[in-house]
Amino acid sequence: MINFKIAEPQTIDQVTSLLSEKKEKYYLMAGGTDLLGEIKDEIIEPEVVMDLKSIPNLSYIKKEREGVRIGVLTTVAELADNPLIKQDYPGLHEAALSVATPQLRNVGTIGGNLCQRPRCWYYRDAQVVCRKKGGSRCYATRGKNKYHAIFGGGVCHIVHPSDLAPALISLDSEISISTPKGDKTVSLADFYTLPRENVRKENILNPGEVVREIKIPLAKSGEKSTYYKIKERGGWDFAIASAAVKGTVSGGGFKDIKIVLGGVAPVPWRLEKAEKQVKGKKASEKLLKQAAREALKDARAMTENGYKKELVEAVIYRAAMSLG
Ligand SMILES: Cc1cc2nc3c(=O)[nH]c(=O)nc-3n(C[C@H](O)[C@H](O)[C@H](O)COP(=O)(O)OP(=O)(O)OC[C@H]3O[C@@H](n4cnc5c(N)ncnc54)[C@H](O)[C@@H]3O)c2cc1C
Numbered sequence: 001m002i003n004f005k006i007a008e009p010q011t012i013d014q015v016t017s018l019l020s021e022k023k024e025k026y027y028l029m030a031g032g033t034d035l036l037g038e039i040k041d042e043i044i045e046p047e048v049v050m051d052l053k054s055i056p057n058l059s060y061i062k063k064e065r066e067g068v069r070i071g072v073l074t075t076v077a078e079l080a081d082n083p084l085i086k087q088d089y090p091g092l093h094e095a096a097l098s099v100a101t102p103q104l105r106n107v108g109t110i111g112g113n114l115c116q117r118p119r120c121w122y123y124r125d126a127q128v129v130c131r132k133k134g135g136s137r138c139y140a141t142r143g144k145n146k147y148h149a150i151f152g153g154g155v156c157h158i159v160h161p162s163d164l165a166p167a168l169i170s171l172d173s174e175i176s177i178s179t180p181k182g183d184k185t186v187s188l189a190d191f192y193t194l195p196r197e198n199v200r201k202e203n204i205l206n207p208g209e210v211v212r213e214i215k216i217p218l219a220k221s222g223e224k225s226t227y228y229k230i231k232e233r234g235g236w237d238f239a240i241a242s243a244a245v246k247g248t249v250s251g252g253g254f255k256d257i258k259i260v261l262g263g264v265a266p267v268p269w270r271l272e273k274a275e276k277q278v279k280g281k282k283a284s285e286k287l288l289k290q291a292a293r294e295a296l297k298d299a300r301a302m303t304e305n306g307y308k309k310e311l312v313e314a315v316i317y318r319a320a321m322s323l324g
């Protein structure tokens with residue numbers, strides 16, 4: 001592991017101005033559960049690591065008139081244990097509880113979880129210089145691609161690893177970003193970018209920008225949410241496929257529904273066509289599986305990840321049926 005300096009900024013403004021000066025290779029650290037792994041594995045070589053935990057008052061969950069505001073340093077465990085989240089956003093509660101292990105949830109933050117880097121084993125191998133690291137090839141295309149994307153791949157087939165991201169997107173969350181020119185807020189769905197836009201990064205953050213807060217609209221009366229995750233192992237694991245579903249079921253039918261998949265695409269994957277197909281109709285296995293099959297027309301499996309198509313059908317069906 002290389003030597004690096006630790007900076008302990010006291011305000012977000014200090015972070016944005018230091019980052020935009022960019023005299024040295026600066027990296028942001030929240031809980032460090034992902035960042036330190038990348039440094040240890042020599043994927044990145046920072047000169048300075050900026051410890052966001054030295055900034056006060058960035059950990060909170062507050063219900064206000066417009067919605068619930070979550071500070072970027074709130075840990076995944078705090079999110080999972082919060083009574084308001086459990087009651088109003090059960091899908092987010094389930095997603096938070098499904099993340100990693102209790103130890104990692106105690107340290108990992110919501111901001112770090114949303115900005116964590118991909119788990120593709122070629123990316124995580126310091127010896128391999130694939131497209132994401134500035135090389136000219138994606139080694140997953142003809143290599144080991146069992147855990148890779150079936151939607152939205154093309155130049156790079158990573159899957160977005162966060163469990164919180166699909167759940168928060170299904171709830172129409174927004175993300176607030178501090179920049180050297182002031183703060184901006186965008187929908188979390190628009191925060192993530194596909195590899196074809198810029199294969200080197202996974203979101204819209206520019207140098208000098210820091211995530212500050214997540215906002216969830218107030219839950220409407222009768223609205224329910226859920227998160228269904230399939231892992232390869234019984235213990236801790238990333239999703240090989242998951243579905244976050246939010247909606248209202250009335251008279252046995254889906255009055256309203258939003259479906260976002262995890263573990264199958266480089267970004268949390270919204271299924272608008274499937275949503276339209278089931279909206280206003282009676283909830284049934286046949287309807288949901290038909291909608292999933294329609295959505296799967298956009299899937300492009302590689303040599304080893306075709307099994308994910310069946311998992312997509314299963315997660316949509318199980319998550320959506322549990323709303324009723
Ligand atoms: C063994 C293991 C199993 C895991 N299993 C799961 C799982 O099942 N599901 C899941 O969702 N995740 C899983 N994770 C990922 C884990 O949840 C993340 O490592 C954690 O949430 C990251 O949070 P952190 O605060 O430690 O982030 P850090 O490691 O500090 O940061 C992660 C990345 O985000 C950037 N970053 C951090 N904060 C900000 C900010 N405010 N603004 C901009 N960029 C920022 C950092 O620069 C870094 O690139 C697992 C991780 C490990 C090591």
Ligand code: SF4
Binds near residue numbers: 133
């Ligand atoms: S999927 Fe992306 S990160 Fe993995 S080898 Fe291909 S280009 Fe690299």
